[in-house]
Amino acid sequence: xxxxxxxxxxxxxxxxxxxxxxxxxxxxxxxxxxxxxxxxxxxxxxxxxxxxxxxxxxxxxxxxxxxxxxxxxxxxxxxxxxxxxxxxxxxxxxxxxxxxxxxxxxxxxxxxxxxxxxxxxxxxxxxxxxxxxxxxxxxxxxxxxxxxxxxxxxxxxxxxxxxxxxxxxxxxxxxxxxxxxxxxxxxxxxxxxxxxxxxxxxxxxxxxxxxxxxxxxxxxxxxxxxxxxxxxxxxxxxxxxxxxxxxxxxxxxx
Amino acid sequence: xxxxxxxxxxxxxxxxxxxxxxxxxxxxxxxxxxxxxxxxxxxxxxxxxxxxxxxxxxxxxxxxxxxxxxxxxxxxxxxxxxxxxxxxxxxxxxxxxxxxxxxxxxxxxxxxxxxxxxxxxxxxxxxxxxxxxxxxxxxxxxxxxxxxxxxxxxxxxxxxxxxxxxxxxxxxxxxxxxxxxxxxxxxxxxxxxxxxxxxxxxxxxxxxxxxxxxxxxxxxxxxxxxxxxxxxxxxxxxxxxxxxxxxxxxxxxxxxxxxxxxxxxxxxxxxxxxxxxxxxxxxxxxxxxxxxxxxxxxxxxxxxxxxxxxxxxxxxxxxxxxxxxxxxxxxxxxxxxxxxxxxxxxxxxxxxxxxxxxxxxxxxxxxxxxxxxxxxxxxxxxxxxxxxxxxxxxxxxxxxxxxxxxxxxxxxxxxxxxxxxxxxx
Numbered sequence: 192x193x194x195x196x197x198x199x200x201x202x203x204x205x206x207x208x209x210x211x212x213x214x215x216x217x218x219x220x221x222x223x224x225x226x227x228x229x230x231x232x233x234x235x236x237x238x239x240x241x242x243x244x245x246x247x248x249x250x251x252x253x254x255x256x257x258x259x260x261x262x263x264x265x266x267x268x269x270x271x272x273x274x275x276x277x278x279x280x281x282x283x284x285x286x287x288x289x290x291x292x293x294x295x296x297x298x299x300x301x302x303x304x305x306x307x308x309x310x311x312x313x314x315x316x317x318x319x320x321x322x323x324x325x326x327x328x329x330x331x332x333x334x335x336x337x338x339x340x341x342x343x344x345x346x347x348x349x350x351x352x353x354x355x356x357x358x359x360x361x362x363x364x365x366x367x368x369x370x371x372x373x374x375x376x377x378x379x380x381x382x383x384x385x386x387x388x389x390x391x392x393x394x395x396x397x398x399x400x401x402x403x404x405x406x407x408x409x410x411x412x413x414x415x416x417x418x419x420x421x422x423x424x425x426x427x428x429x430x431x432x433x434x435x436x437x438x439x440x441x442x443x444x445x
Numbered sequence: 446x447x448x449x450x451x452x453x454x455x456x457x458x459x460x461x462x463x464x465x466x467x468x469x470x471x472x473x474x475x476x477x478x479x480x481x482x483x484x485x486x487x488x489x490x491x492x493x494x495x496x497x498x499x500x501x502x503x504x505x506x507x508x509x510x511x512x513x514x515x516x517x518x519x520x521x522x523x524x525x526x527x528x529x530x531x532x533x534x535x536x537x538x539x540x541x542x543x544x545x546x547x548x549x550x551x552x553x554x555x556x557x558x559x560x561x562x563x564x565x566x567x568x569x570x571x572x573x574x575x576x577x578x579x580x581x582x583x584x585x586x587x588x589x590x591x592x593x594x595x596x597x598x599x600x601x602x603x604x605x606x607x608x609x610x611x612x613x614x615x616x617x618x619x620x621x622x623x624x625x626x627x628x629x630x631x632x633x634x635x636x637x638x639x640x641x642x643x644x645x646x647x648x649x650x651x652x653x654x655x656x657x658x659x660x661x662x663x664x665x666x667x668x669x670x671x672x673x674x675x676x677x678x679x680x681x682x683x684x685x686x687x688x689x690x691x692x693x694x695x696x697x698x699x700x701x702x703x704x705x706x707x708x709x710x711x712x713x714x715x716x717x718x719x720x721x722x723x724x725x726x727x728x729x730x731x732x733x734x735x736x737x738x739x740x741x742x743x744x745x746x747x748x749x750x751x752x753x754x755x756x757x758x759x760x761x762x763x764x765x766x767x768x769x770x771x772x773x774x775x776x777x778x779x780x781x782x783x784x785x786x787x788x789x790x791x792x793x794x795x796x797x798x799x800x801x802x803x804x805x806x807x808x809x810x811x812x813x814x815x816x817x818x819x820x821x822x823x824x825x826x827x828x829x830x831x832x833x834x835x836x837x838x839x840x841x842x843x844x845x846x847x848x849x850x851x852x853x854x855x856x857x858x859x860x861x862x863x864x865x866x867x868x869x870x
Contacts, residue, residue, distance in 0.1 A: 245761070248460040249759060249765075275760065277760060278761075282760040282762070288753035288754060289756075289757070290754065290757060290772055291776065300761065301762065355760075
């Protein structure tokens with residue numbers, strides 16, 4: 192593949208206590224492309240994506256082996272500060288989880304704790320830009336100081352995306368971002384993902400194969416903690432090389 | 446299919462009945478609780494309200510210069526130590542023209558509270574013009590007169606069961622007929638500390654004592670408990686040691702309060718030599734007692750904050766501490782406040798640990814600093830209850846009312862603070 196590789200994982204094993212959740216994952220994720228992770232429930236795709244910004248550090252019993260390399264650095268080496276890593280690798284969660292604060296405060300929180308804006312004007316501008324990029328600004332510009340939780344589900348999720356891009360990460364991880372949304376809100380988010388892929392490397396976990404087919408350029412299929420197959424999205428869905436992938440996309444397992 | 450529905454319908458009768466029964470039991474429970482509440486409030490208020498008013502007797506005082514200032518020198522010191530009891534007795538005698546013997550005048554003089562002689566001496570020192578003149582004054586009646594006035598049914602008792610003799614009762618009725626008797630707000634009760642005479646005793650001293658004590662308790666326990674709760678719940682690693690701590694904190698919340706009193710006695714008084722009976726020590730002991738309650742409340746309300754909020758903050762690159770302080774703690778404040786209310790209410794009503802550190806003493810001065818000797822409201826109530834004089838019965842009930850009002854005010858304040866933090870979004 193000609194494109195630059197942003198993330199690569201080498202022999203990654205993940206354990207929850209004694210239980211092995213992921214086994215020997217070797218995956219390369221290209222820069223400024225959308226990579227989708229598909230597979231049946233419990234296959235480890237969410238576990239995998241949470242390894243990429245060390246979100247699993249918050250789970251005491253979770254243990255990780257192997258290497259995850261982002262920009263030639265192993266993110267699990269001792270020199271890497273996970274807080275710094277998460278400023279570079281943003282995350283959007285399955286259920287929209289805005290802070291119980293105003294829309295403005297939701298977006299401003301990240302820049303504020305990282306000291307990204309030097310003045311209030313700069314912060315205003317940054318918040319506005321982030322909301323524009325997340326395609327939310329037009330809808331809510333009159334009520335930017337109203338609570339973020341008063342928005343609809345789809346708007347809340349876009350608010351969470353705006354909140355993430357406000358700290359200008361290089362990578363955005365999305366863990367089933369549309370699973371709690373209706374089809375219309377989902378379509379809006381999918382368009383947004385296309386738009387964001389121009390500037391960000393995006394990794395998205397999804398239950399919907401149609402969604403994976405629509406938004407991503409690369410698709411990886413996980414099954415029972417193993418990475419079965421990875422390749423160009425059109426290839427995976429038209430001519431998968433593995434039997435299990437074939438079974439999954441045709442609905443025989445799942 | 447129909448068969449099936451029939452069965453469902455049949456089972457529905459039983460299900461509905463058990464629901465009705467449960468509702469009935471619930472209602473019954475509420476009713477019983479309500480009846481108890483009414484009973485308590487009625488008995489306390491019907492007794493206690495009597496102590497809010499006290500009896501005064503109008504006496505035409507003759508400031509006899511022969512008694513006050515026989516040498517006619519108008520010397521402050523001499524006037525102050527003159528025999529004003531005699532002044533009162535002589536003036537009272539004038540109400541009753543019949544000849545009174547020595548014993549009679551003694552009985553008559555007991556109509557007026559012993560504090561009034563001091564009051565008159567202070568009055569005369571400031572107003573020397575009155576020496577040798579008459580002045581109509583309302584003097585505080587003694588407690589036994591007050592009790593008879595407030596409880597008219599006692600007049601029907603036999604002489605030996607009554608607080609006053611037949612003769613005294615006769616005088617009292619005559620005073621009443623002359624409209625020289627009035628009931629007024631009991632200022633002593635609201636401004637003074639304890640006294641051996643019921644009509645001179647007040648709740649203010651122990652109210653201030655309770656306030657100072659609780660202030661210390663709150664200042665010590667709230668920040669420490671919240672910090673400990675946040676640390677244990679959010680920041681500390683989960684291991685055998687923190688598990689051990691958790692179990693022990695839960696156990697501490699159930700330790701009888703008198704144990705904390707003993708601890709305070711052993712450490713604060715005997716080792717640290719802090720002053721006995723002082724609000725600062727009482728506050729420290731009650732803070733120890735309140736700590737586990739607030740820690741447990743803090744932890745459980747932190748636990749109830751959805752983890753998605755934490756993930757959102759951490760996902761944005763907030764440190765664990767930032768995620769707690771900026772997002773989780775504000776959402777937990779209402780729950781923490783509830784725990785604090787419970788802890789502080791318990792501390793306010795607590796007397797056992799205070800007995801251990803000497804806050805049970807007879808203290809006649811209102812405390813002004815955290816180091817002064819003092820009592821607290823429940824201890825004062827206990828002290829009055831165990832005093833023999835009849836006049837303290839009403840004071841005890843009135844003390845309970847004051848304690849309840851204090852409690853309601855304190856809880857009201859906490860509820861107010863809680864609602865300020867409780868954002869409805």
